[in-house]
Amino acid sequence: MTGPLPGDVPLSLYVHIPWCLRKCPYCDFNSHALKGDLPEAAYVQALLADVDADARKLSGREVQTVFIGGGTPSLFSGEAIGNLLAGIRSRLSLAEDAEITLEANPGAVDAGHFAAYREAGVNRLSIGVQSFSATKLEALGRVHDPRQAREAFHVARRAGFGNINLDLMFGLPDQCLDEVLEDLSQALALAPEHLSWYQLTLEPNTLFHHQPPAVPGDGVLWEMQQAGQALLAQQGYVQYEVSGYARKGFQCRHNLNYWRFGDYLGAGAGAHGKLTGDGAVRRYWRERQPQAYMEAGGAVVAAEHELDESDRRLEFMMNALRLKQGVPLSLYGDMTGLSPDGLRAALSRARTRGLLTEAGDRLQATSLGQRFLNDLLVMFHE
Numbered sequence: 001m002t003g004p005l006p007g008d009v010p011l012s013l014y015v016h017i018p019w020c021l022r023k024c025p026y027c028d029f030n031s032h033a034l035k036g037d038l039p040e041a042a043y044v045q046a047l048l049a050d051v052d053a054d055a056r057k058l059s060g061r062e063v064q065t066v067f068i069g070g071g072t073p074s075l076f077s078g079e080a081i082g083n084l085l086a087g088i089r090s091r092l093s094l095a096e097d098a099e100i101t102l103e104a105n106p107g108a109v110d111a112g113h114f115a116a117y118r119e120a121g122v123n124r125l126s127i128g129v130q131s132f133s134a135t136k137l138e139a140l141g142r143v144h145d146p147r148q149a150r151e152a153f154h155v156a157r158r159a160g161f162g163n164i165n166l167d168l169m170f171g172l173p174d175q176c177l178d179e180v181l182e183d184l185s186q187a188l189a190l191a192p193e194h195l196s197w198y199q200l201t202l203e204p205n206t207l208f209h210h211q212p213p214a215v216p217g218d219g220v221l222w223e224m225q226q227a228g229q230a231l232l233a234q235q236g237y238v239q240y241e242v243s244g245y246a247r248k249g250f251q252c253r254h255n256l257n258y259w260r261f262g263d264y265l266g267a268g269a270g271a272h273g274k275l276t277g278d279g280a281v282r283r284y285w286r287e288r289q290p291q292a293y294m295e296a297g298g299a300v301v302a303a304e305h306e307l308d309e310s311d312r313r314l315e316f317m318m319n320a321l322r323l324k325q326g327v328p329l330s331l332y333g334d335m336t337g338l339s340p341d342g343l344r345a346a347l348s349r350a351r352t353r354g355l356l357t358e359a360g361d362r363l364q365a366t367s368l369g370q371r372f373l374n375d376l377l378v379m380f381h382e
Helices: 040-055 078-091 111-120 134-139 146-158 177-190 218-234 253-259 290-295 309-320 329-336 340-352 367-371 373-378
Strands: 011-017 062-070 093-104 124-130 164-170 194-199 238-241 244-246 263-267 272-277 280-286 301-306
Touching: 011 040, 011 078, 011 253, 040 078, 040 263, 040 290, 062 078, 062 253, 078 093, 078 111, 093 253, 111 146, 124 146, 146 164, 146 177, 164 177, 164 218, 177 218, 194 218, 218 238, 238 253, 253 309, 263 280, 309 329, 309 340, 309 373, 329 340, 367 373
Parallel strands: 011 062, 011 263, 062 093, 093 124, 124 164, 164 194
Antiparallel strands: 194 244, 238 244, 263 272, 272 280, 280 301
C-alpha cells in the first residue's frame, strides 16, 4: 500500500482552547468549566511548543487555514491571541491569504476583545448563538441571552469582521417548527456570511445523554430540516455540506479541508491531528486534561494511530460524502494513496440503491444518501 505525497495534501492548523464559563449539557467536546484564573501565558507557551514540534515534520509545507476552537477561545484576551498568532507565524509558513477563524460565545466577549482579535490577524469569527429564544438558551445551559447574541454580532461587524459564521441548532427540547423558523429568521436578519445550522444530538458522556430532554421525533426533525433548508436557499445561502450554508465565496475553507481529507496539525489539550508522510497517514492526539497538558509543556503526543487501508477508505468517505457536491473520484487516490478500483463494487451497490449519483467520475451522495448517510457509509466498510 502506498501513501500520498505530503506536498500534495493541503495543510491546516487546529488550536484548541479548552475552557468555558460553564459546561453545556449537550457538549461532548473536550471543554472544562473555568475555575480560578485563566492561565493564558502558560497555555499559549504550551501551544507554541506543540507547533514547534510539528513544524519540524513539515519540510516547509504551507498552512492554508487556522481554526482556534474550544471551549471558548473568546475568554482569552486580545494580547494572548496576538501572541499566539505571532508565535504561529514565526514557526510555520502561513499562506498569505490564510483563513484564520476564532470561535466566540456571546456571553464571553466585549468590543475590545473583538477589535484586538481583528488586529492580531483573525479574519473570520464563528459565534455560538445556538438559539435566539431565551427559553431554549436556558434549556441548553447557555450563559448568554438573545440580546447578547445580537449584540455580539454587531460588535464584530463594528470591529471590522466581514466574514462571520453563526452557529444555530434545531431539534431543541420541546421545540416546534415555528420556533425553528423564527430562530433562522432572526439569524438571517443579521445577514451573516455563513451559517452552521445543525440538529441537536444527545451524545454519549453528556448530561443530556444521561438525562434526556423531550426532543422532537424523527418525522418532525425531517420537516424542520426541509423547511429550514428551503428558507436558507430562498435567502441566498447555498448548502455545501451537511450543516454548512454560505453566501457565494464564504464557504469555510478550514472545514472543507477536513471534508476533503486534507492534513491538519492539532495543538492544545485533547487536540487531534492528521499528517501524511513516509508513505503513511497518521492520526495523533494530545493529552486531554489542561493542567497535565501544560505541566508536560505541550508537544507530547498522547497517542498515535497509523491508518490502514480500511481506515483510509472509510474515513475518506465519511468526510467527502458530507459535501453536497461531493468530490472528484480522483481525489480519493490523491488523498489516500489507494486505487479507486477498490471502490467499484461498493459504488455500484450504492448507485443501485439510489444513495449515490450516477456520475461515474464523482463521489456524491444523492438527497436520499445524505439523509441516510450512515447506511451509505456502511457499504464502504463491508
